[in-house]
Amino acid sequence: MSLIVKISLSEGLIAFLMIEYLYYGAYPIVVLESKDKIKLLRSYFDSVIVRDFSTVP
Secondary structure, three states, X not given: OOOOOOOOHHHHXXXXXXHHHHHHOOOHHHHHXXXXXXXXXXXXXXXXXXXXXXXXO
């Protein structure tokens, strides 16, 4: 049995953007960047989270 769902182009775009938001977050430069989103997020993680925890006594 196959399930056929009809959605409009605007609904498809909204769904795509929502999935992208959930996957990458809402960092403005990451959203606007078309390539290397994961690399950019990893650099944010390294510069903020890792450095914060490395300074904890």
